[in-house]
Amino acid sequence: MSKIGVFICHCGENISATVDVERVAREIGGMEGVAHAIDYKYMCSDPGQTFIKEAVKKYGLDGVVVGACSPRMHEPTFRRACAEAGLNPYLCEMANLREHCSWVHEKSEETTEKAIDLVKMMVEKVKKNKPLDSIKVPVTKRALVIGGGIAGIQASLDIANTGHKVILVERDPSIGGHMSQLSETFPTLDCSQCILTPRMVEVAQHPNIKLYTYAELESLEGFIGNFKAKIRLKAKSVNYSTCTGCGACIQKCPVKKIPSEFNAGLGTRTAIYVPFPQAVPNKPVIDRVNCNYYKRGACKICEKTCQVGSIEWDKEDEIITEEVGAVVLATGFDVKGTDFFPEYGYGQYKDVLTGLQFERLASASGPTFGEIRRPSDGAIPKKIVFIACAGSRDPAKGIPYCSKICCMYTAKHAMLYQHKVHDGESTVFYMDIRAGGKNYEEFVRRAIEEDTVNYVRGRVARVYEKNGKLIVKGVDTLLGGEQVEIEADMVVLATAGVANCGSEQLAQKLHVSYDPYHFFAEAHPKLKPVETNTAGIFLAGACQAPKDIPETVGMASGAAVKVAALFSNDELVREPVVAVVNRLAPPLYSTCVGCFMCETACPYNAIEHEEIKGRDGSLIRTIARVNQGLCQGCGTCVAFCRSKSIDIQGYTNEQVYAEVMSLLND
Amino acid sequence: MKKLRDRAAELLSQGVVSLVIGYEEGTKRPRPLFCRNSEGAEKLIFDSHCFHNLAVYITKKELVGKERFAVTAPISTLRSIMQLYVENQLSEEKLLVITVDLSGELREFTTFDEIAAYVAQFELKRGEREQEILSKIEGMTREERWKFWMEEMSHCFKCYACRSACPLCYCSKCVVEVNRPQWINPWPAPLANMEWHINRAMHMVGRCTACGACGDACPVGIPVDLITRKMMEDLAPEFGYVPGQPAKQGNALSSWKLDDREQFIR
Ligand SMILES: Cc1cc2nc3c(=O)[nH]c(=O)nc-3n(C[C@H](O)[C@H](O)[C@H](O)COP(=O)(O)OP(=O)(O)OC[C@H]3O[C@@H](n4cnc5c(N)ncnc54)[C@H](O)[C@@H]3O)c2cc1C
Ligand code: SF4
């Protein structure tokens, strides 16, 4: 017969105020198989734990049940205590008498009876518990960082500086992300490129960082500490080992009218191109969609101009495999285009711009060399209107959230405009000004007070073109909803920050969760902001939600620390709460019939095929096997297996059945 | 018929296969025939009365052995074979499938793709009996249906003939034999019978190909096949399944598609 020890905790008064803990201990003490049952004020305290340890030895307990708080809180505590007393830690279970009972019920007879039932269930379960060993898995100490914006750059550098290898994968021909497109940055107005470029160069030169630009993740298999990443290196059509980056080819390329992505469509680029002068790497790629040769089979002018013969016409995409132990997702965000707004002209008006386009106008490296000029006629706008919350905080547009950065960059834009166009007049339409952050409120006040930006609280209902002017119709809600009409030369929309294109597919490849707006989901909104629900995959930057540079960099360093902490172990220890497929003696080998329904059900791809072979090497049967590193113990397969051949260790069918039956057999 | 016999004899004598599973005349209706030589093949028949689902034998290792074998299969059996293939229970190298098509010609399949293409031409229709009972049941309220099945199932005495007849009940240990824990009480009684039949239905959902073998086998005439058949029919509108055509991947209850039309699931 079992010898179970039961320890009921008062949790100060948290439990004992509504549950008659002494009665619980008394009644459970009378249960078959219970050798010892007591109650105590704080089981988790040192003396409390000592009671457990001593009882294990004194009564030779083969199972322990602690009726106390949530196992999330103290299961490790009590399991450790049992282990110290020589009992396998997985023979110790907790009944949650606090969250599941005392906190949710009034003091009454029934509350105590429920507590008794909860403990009883655990006693019946523990009778069926088996000693388990924790699982050890080796760690590959190399990190994969996906996305080379400031988040990916910072995370890569931080990890690389702890001495570990990093593989940085960037989709575009250069790293840098949105920050490379910005002019000056709030709240200090320092030049974005000037602070970013040194870091980009550092990435390229760091001995621990392997950079793949123009590359994308194809697939990710494996589990924490042991991932296998397949990476597609898109064909650049230029051999980077011989190309000197001289740029002669770019000068000569006849296809010159392609809208430049870097300039947010305001400038043009050639078919063979480097996205911007400070690009890293500073070598061109051929955009095969627009190149004359790939389109029509003739041209090859770049090949003729290239002194070192670096053009590779027949180069194909290459898929490489890298083994890594952790992944940092840093794929950033995007902004809605002006075409998203019927009320602001559906993107037809050339002088209605997005904030990102305005950044390019204001940037010294931009299409107008930093002068604010209208895309339509090149004139300097004398009246400019900024519209904050364009799309954001608008449930009707499907974007109920605040994009967080727009209030600040709109203030910045208005300020930059006033600095550049001294006789100009700027108006900002806003819903609220959200300027939480160090020196942020002061920054906005400076725009209003020193730079005389006209702030109007209200929505803009419509923008339309009339005689070369943009008529902006809005209301001023602070003046009792008074109509405001401005004849502007330029309108800038602070369009909503949205998830980057392809983020949903990427999340599915990585098995990480994402929110309804396709931003990646953190594991806990407060306590696990850089973790995902998939162990070993971390988040950095605006791929989790729109955020500014300081926050992005902080988060990236946070993710890097998590990776470094993971890499500080040679082996990972995991709870053995994983699925197992039963094994029996020959000729049965297992009751598994190899239907692999479990394989189709497993959300973590943890089910593998195991071939059972005879002595002569001939195949006897193929059955399922669980990869213990991948399995998350969710139990989906268990529900699916018709022959009940698969079970979760620590939560076997038998154990859970015993729990349920203990209630029904009363 | 002659063509079939000749071909079977040829396959056996040439050693292409070591066994042909087919039909021979029985007392009331055709019965299964296992021929291992050309003399045995003389007794083979194949006509519209041959509906006993022979796919039930082809997962039995002790019967089919290690060598290649052939099976004659009407359309319903072909469906079962496809489902067994989806569930990793068959291999192409070991199996030769023979049928007689509508024009009376012999057809042989060596790959499952060929079978799938052939099966896809045939729509699954309810027969007279199925239509009669199912339309009656479909007209009932929830309570009436429960009463109907409780009454029907109360006759079950757990002979498990339905299980033995089903080609998809190939587990080496069925859930009814699992006793740690004992999921299903072994005795025949109204509640214990329901435990068995609800389990059976759940285990067949998305898999049953509506061959009807289980209902046909039941000695007390419980229309058990209609439960699983109806579930299968209902999968079509809800999950985009084609009734009677095996699901290529997994099962309606386990598989998940990127382009699922339900938004909440994504
Ligand atoms: C108009 C505007 C003005 C702003 N002004 C300021 C400011 O003044 N101050 C401030 O602090 N912040 C500002 N911000 C915010 C700032 O841009 C962001 O905080 C920052 O860019 C976030 O960095 P990130 O690396 O997370 O994302 P991103 O900059 O978006 O970088 C993501 C990178 O990942 C790459 N990528 C995407 N998908 C994949 C994939 N599948 N595989 C591989 N690579 C991929 C992208 O190509 C890109 O290089 C502004 C934003 C906007 C829109
Ligand atoms: S464990 Fe169960 S579901 Fe998985 S292959 Fe084996 S029998 Fe099928």
Ligand code: SF4
């Ligand atoms: S418990 Fe969940 S994760 Fe583990 S093998 Fe089963 S389905 Fe997969």
Ligand code: SF4
């Ligand atoms: S009809 Fe009956 S015998 Fe045929 S597959 Fe369905 S459950 Fe099995």
Ligand code: SF4
């Ligand atoms: S064949 Fe009929 S009697 Fe036998 S177990 Fe099945 S339903 Fe019950």
